[in-house]
Amino acid sequence: MIWKLAWRNIFRNKRRTYITAASIALAVLTAASMRAIQKGAWDNMVDNVVKYYTGYAQIHANGYWEDKTIDLSFAYDEQVSSLATSIASIDQVVPRIESFALAAYGNKSNGTLVVGVDPIEEDNFTNLSDKVTQGAYLDPKDDGALVAEGLAEILNVGLGDTLTLLSQGYHGATAAGNYPIKGLVKFASPQLNRQMIYLSLDGASDFYDSQGLITSAAINLNSPDQLELTTSLLKAQLDPKTYEIKDYREMMPELMQAKELDIVSGYITLAILYLIIAFGIFGTILMMVKERTYEFGILLSIGMNRAKLGMTVWLETIFIGLLGACIGILISMPIVAWFSINPIRMTGEAATAYEKFGVEPIFPAAFDISIFLSQAFLVLIMTSILALYPIMTLQKLDPVQAMRA
Amino acid sequence: MSVIEAINIHKVYNPDSDVPVHALRGIDLKIDEGEFTAIVGPSGSGKTTLLNIIGGLDRPSEGKIIIDNQDISTFKDNELIDFRQKNIGFVFQSYNLIPVLTARENIEFVMLLQKRTEQEREARVMELVTAVGLEDKIHKRPNQLSGGQQQRVAVARALASKPKFILADEPTANLDSASTTQLLDIMHQLNREEKITFIFSTHDQRVIDRAERVITIDDGKVVNDEIQN
Ligand SMILES: Nc1ncnc2c1ncn2[C@@H]1O[C@H](COP(=O)(O)OP(=O)(O)OP(=O)(O)O)[C@@H](O)[C@H]1O
Ligand SMILES: [Mg+2]
Numbered sequence: 001m002i003w004k005l006a007w008r009n010i011f012r013n014k015r016r017t018y019i020t021a022a023s024i025a026l027a028v029l030t031a032a033s034m035r036a037i038q039k040g041a042w043d044n045m046v047d048n049v050v051k052y053y054t055g056y057a058q059i060h061a062n063g064y065w066e067d068k069t070i071d072l073s074f075a076y077d078e079q080v081s082s083l084a085t086s087i088a089s090i091d092q093v094v095p096r097i098e099s100f101a102l103a104a105y106g107n108k109s110n111g112t113l114v115v116g117v118d119p120i121e122e123d124n125f126t127n128l129s130d131k132v133t134q135g136a137y138l139d140p141k142d143d144g145a146l147v148a149e150g151l152a153e154i155l156n157v158g159l160g161d162t163l164t165l166l167s168q169g170y171h172g173a174t175a176a177g178n179y180p181i182k183g184l185v186k187f188a189s190p191q192l193n194r195q196m197i198y199l200s201l202d203g204a205s206d207f208y209d210s211q212g213l214i215t216s217a218a219i220n221l222n223s224p225d226q227l228e229l230t231t232s233l234l235k236a237q238l239d240p241k242t243y244e245i246k247d248y249r250e251m252m253p254e255l256m257q258a259k260e261l262d263i264v265s266g267y268i269t270l271a272i273l274y275l276i277i278a279f280g281i282f283g284t285i286l287m288m289v290k291e292r293t294y295e296f297g298i299l300l301s302i303g304m305n306r307a308k309l310g311m312t313v314w315l316e317t318i319f320i321g322l323l324g325a326c327i328g329i330l331i332s333m334p335i336v337a338w339f340s341i342n343p344i345r346m347t348g349e350a351a352t353a354y355e356k357f358g359v360e361p362i363f364p365a366a367f368d369i370s371i372f373l374s375q376a377f378l379v380l381i382m383t384s385i386l387a388l389y390p391i392m393t394l395q396k397l398d399p400v401q402a403m404r405a
Numbered sequence: 406m407s408v409i410e411a412i413n414i415h416k417v418y419n420p421d422s423d424v425p426v427h428a429l430r431g432i433d434l435k436i437d438e439g440e441f442t443a444i445v446g447p448s449g450s451g452k453t454t455l456l457n458i459i460g461g462l463d464r465p466s467e468g469k470i471i472i473d474n475q476d477i478s479t480f481k482d483n484e485l486i487d488f489r490q491k492n493i494g495f496v497f498q499s500y501n502l503i504p505v506l507t508a509r510e511n512i513e514f515v516m517l518l519q520k521r522t523e524q525e526r527e528a529r530v531m532e533l534v535t536a537v538g539l540e541d542k543i544h545k546r547p548n549q550l551s552g553g554q555q556q557r558v559a560v561a562r563a564l565a566s567k568p569k570f571i572l573a574d575e576p577t578a579n580l581d582s583a584s585t586t587q588l589l590d591i592m593h594q595l596n597r598e599e600k601i602t603f604i605f606s607t608h609d610q611r612v613i614d615r616a617e618r619v620i621t622i623d624d625g626k627v628v629n630d631e632i633q634n
Binding site: 005008300305399 | 457462463483486490503505506510515518562
């Protein structure tokens with residue numbers, strides 16, 4: 001009977017019900033699309049950034065990230081190289097040996113980052129060969145070097161010139177060698193463009209005297225959402241005394257800070273939106289209570305108790321909230337789906353700025369069911385809290401006064 | 406045996422304000438089972454206040470209401486609601502049906518609160534709609550009924566839970582004279598045949614004429630109490 005009363009009352013003032021439900025639906029729609037686009041844009045950004053170099057995660061010898069010394073390197077053995085097959089969420093494992101070296105040519109010298117890579121894996125992952133502007137890309141056993149354009153300019157070298165590299169090798173060995181410049185590569189990031197030198201893994205192993213060891217294995221994933229799962233699997237499979245697993249959030253804290261800042265400002269916008277909607281719903285509830293005070297008086301006087309009456313009114317409001325939330329989800333799903341397939345594309349200066357850093361200037365929406373559900377849930381919670389107001393009014397309502405009105 | 410006994414009832418509205426209203430000033434009354442009693446008096450004399458206090462909708466400032474040997478003025482709020490649901494039927498001046506329920510559902514309502522079975526409810530509803538002559542209107546909502554019809558539904562609703570007595574505050578005030586007569590006929594018949602005690606307030610001389618006992622109050626005091634016919 002409580003249900004019947006509540007149900008009928010919803011349709012008693014149809015227009016009010018529709019308007020309230022529509023504003024709730026609108027809130028869910030706005031909130032869900034905002035969150036979806038924000039999440040999508042960040043996923044896209046992170047994807048671009050991690051594929052630029054770092055990877056979603058890296059495997060190091062335990063303690064490497066703290067010290068970044070070549071002494072903490074590890075063997076690229078079967079266990080590590082076959083991870084892409086043994087863990088389904090891993091798309092690729094990209095081995096590298098990295099250290100700093102002094103590069104000299106003629107009377108010029110400069111500090112550089114010398115990275116030994118597997119040319120094929122590296123290209124699959126970061127599309128390094130696309131960045132070659134002059135000369136050729138590395139072969140697997142190459143003994144030449146790829147040099148970043150900016151660095152070449154500083155050292156005043158060109159294709160075919162031979163660079164001298166000097167560094168400290170594995171366990172204190174002196175690292176020195178001459179490397180003909182096989183190609184020049186251009187990086188959008190000025191920092192990388194000033195310091196990168198690529199060798200083949202073999203070339204680097206000779207240089208650093210590192211006997212085929214590597215300092216990092218970058219991990220690429222099939223889907224960004226599988227990061228947590230993958231790192232926990234990696235941590236389970238690889239002995240933590242020997243290895244450490246760092247994900248991109250640990251390796252690039254600035255990126256995470258920027259993301260969090262953006263998300264917080266998004267939440268503030270959402271909070272304002274919800275506040276406005278809450279006032280709207282509250283207005284409806286106030287009107288409803290005022291309009292029905294007399295009727296509440298009758299119900300109390302013929303012996304309906306306050307708890308039951310309160311329950312009826314609460315149910316009514318929740319029904320409306322639920323209706324609005326469902327409509328909201330139903331209309332936002334196709335809209336968000338559309339924008340996830342057809343991303344919003346930036347134009348103008350912003351687009352150029354993004355492109356300069358190798359990031360595609362698009363804002364795809366993330367189609368993530370949990371976004372819809374959580375927004376709808378939030379609206380429902382809000383509505384049910386607001387719906388406590390009539391219950392409180394009812395607790396104090398005096399039937400005689402109510403019926404005098 | 407008296408069903409209701411009012412002992413030295415006083416009611417002061419807004420006692421702490423600058424202008425307290427002394428609505429009842431010491432009412433003593435006994436009402437027996439099966440009475441058909443009118444409470445009359447000028448506007449503002451305290452009729453509504455008295456009926457509300459007798460029915461446990463409001464509390465006296467002083468004095469006691471004894472119903473079936475229980476002093477209801479000592480009941481807690483929730484006990485009072487429960488007590489009203491079981492023992493008292495109310496009919497108000499302005500019908501007071503629940504707008505979203507049909508005539509039948511309005512009548513059934515209190516029985517549903519009391520968790521009566523389907524058959525019990527069905528039987529009682531049929532009995533009551535026949536008594537008030539609305540067999541063909543049971544599926545209508547209040548706004549599809551005339552004032553007189555609504556008031557008959559209200560009487561049927563008040564009777565649904567077989568209360569000890571019915572309190573009606575100016576039940577005919579909004580009715581035309583044909584509907585007034587019809588309603589009074591029904592009330593009278595229920596009073597005689599089902600031995601239901603009716604206490605109603607009124608201004609209307611035609612209604613007063615139909616009452617068996619007339620209690621006149623003025624300025625919160627009983628000034629006259631006589632048996633008619
Ligand atoms: N809730 C209230 N607050 C303050 N004063 C009230 C309240 N209810 C009634 N009164 C006052 O108490 C007095 C008695 O009122 P009551 O409604 O009982 O009279 P009545 O005989 O029913 O009048 P009427 O014939 O107009 O219905 C009046 O002076 C009225 O103004
Ligand atoms: Mg009155």
